[in-house]
Amino acid sequence: xxxxxxxxxxxxxxxxxxxxxxxxxxxxxxxxYWYQQxxxxxLQFLIQYYNGEERAKGNILERFSAQQFPDLHSELNLSxxxxxxxxxxxxxxxxxPGNEQFFGPGTRxxxx
Amino acid sequence: xxxxxxxxxxxxxxxxxxxxxxxxxxxxxSDYYLFWYKQPPSxxxxxxxxxxxxxxxNATENRFSVNFQKAAKSxxxxxxxSQLGDAAMYFCAYRELTGNQxxxxxxxxxxxxx
Numbered sequence: 001x002x003x004x005x006x007x008x009x010x011x012x013x014x015x016x017x018x019x020x021x022x023x024x025x026x027x028x029x030x031x032x033y034w035y036q037q038x039x040x041x042x043l044q045f046l047i048q049y050y051n052g053e054e055r056a057k058g059n060i061l062e063r064f065s066a067q068q069f070p071d072l073h074s075e076l077n078l079s080x081x082x083x084x085x086x087x088x089x090x091x092x093x094x095x096x097p098g099n100e101q102f103f104g105p106g107t108r109x110x111x112x
Numbered sequence: 113x114x115x116x117x118x119x120x121x122x123x124x125x126x127x128x129x130x131x132x133x134x135x136x137x138x139x140x141x142s143d144y145y146l147f148w149y150k151q152p153p154s155x156x157x158x159x160x161x162x163x164x165x166x167x168x169x170n171a172t173e174n175r176f177s178v179n180f181q182k183a184a185k186s187x188x189x190x191x192x193x194s195q196l197g198d199a200a201m202y203f204c205a206y207r208e209l210t211g212n213q214x215x216x217x218x219x220x221x222x223x224x225x226x
Contacts, residue, residue: 002156033214042203042218043157056213088155100147101214103157 003027004104006091012110018079021107025072025093031055032074033101034066035090043090049074050097078109086111114139116206118217125194126225132179133189133220135204141165143209146180146187151219152200160202163187165209191222199224 003026013019025032034046036059045058049068060066063081068074078085088108092101115138125131137146148160163171163180170178175195179188191198204217 002158043216045213045215048213058213090157092157100145100159100162102159103149106155108155 002102002104004029004091004093004102006089006104006107008107009105010108010110012112013081014112015081015083017081017111018077019081019109021076021078021089021091021109023074023076023091023093023104025074025091026102029093029095029102030072031094031097031099032068032072033092033094034060034074034076035092037088037090037106038084039087046076048097055097081111083111085109114206114208114215116204116215116217118202118204118220120220121218122221122223124223124225125191127194127196129194130190130192131194131222133191133202133204133222135187135189135217137185137187137204137206137215139185139206139208141208145207145209146178147205147207147214148176148178148187148189149203149205149216150198150200151203152197157203161189194224196224196226198222 005024030051033048035043046060048056066076088106091104144165146163150158175192201219206215
């Protein structure tokens with residue numbers, strides 16, 4: 001157990017819908033990262049926050065957005081969902097940007 | 113952007129034998145970090161080993177060790193005395209010394225044959 005929690009574990013929804021994925025970092029970690037892993041693919045970096053502020057942006061679609069709250073938990077919002085958005089979404093946290101990351105168990109999103 | 117290449121999509125090893133997974137990367141930086149992560153069927157991402165580029169000594173964690181060749185930009189993972197529990201997808205990752213972003217390779221799927 002890495003100490004990073006993600007909810008929900010599984011999510012099934014329809015195209016066009018909007019969902020919110022939640023992540024709670026390890027105690028003491030200020031930095032949160034979001035990744036997308038499609039079937040049999042590597043991890044694609046989406047976005048990173050540090051102490052509430054966006055620090056880095058990767059291959060994140062405009063339909064996706066994220067934020068980190070004062071209590072340091074983070075949410076990833078996915079809207080106008082498409083079939084191709086079906087993937088495993090990981091959250092990771094670290095003490096500070098660039099330190100080794102500890103991953104949550106992931107949220108498996110299925111868009112039907 | 114930095115790139116991380118894992119040229120072996122799949123590898124297999126007999127139980128108790130040794131296997132080496134390859135990773136190369138592209139960077140113009142002199143200082144950076146390299147990581148190997150393991151993703152078993154549970155899909156959890158687990159840190160296996162970490163190497164600082166400014167350290168010449170290769171990192172070792174129990175049965176896992178790396179062969180870090182800085183000039184060649186190569187970072188291979190050696191698993192000794194392979195166990196059934198080592199079966200997983202292995203990802204190589206790169207991070208700049210002061211960077212915020214990790215760059216991951218596409219992974220190598222390791223099968224351990226009993």
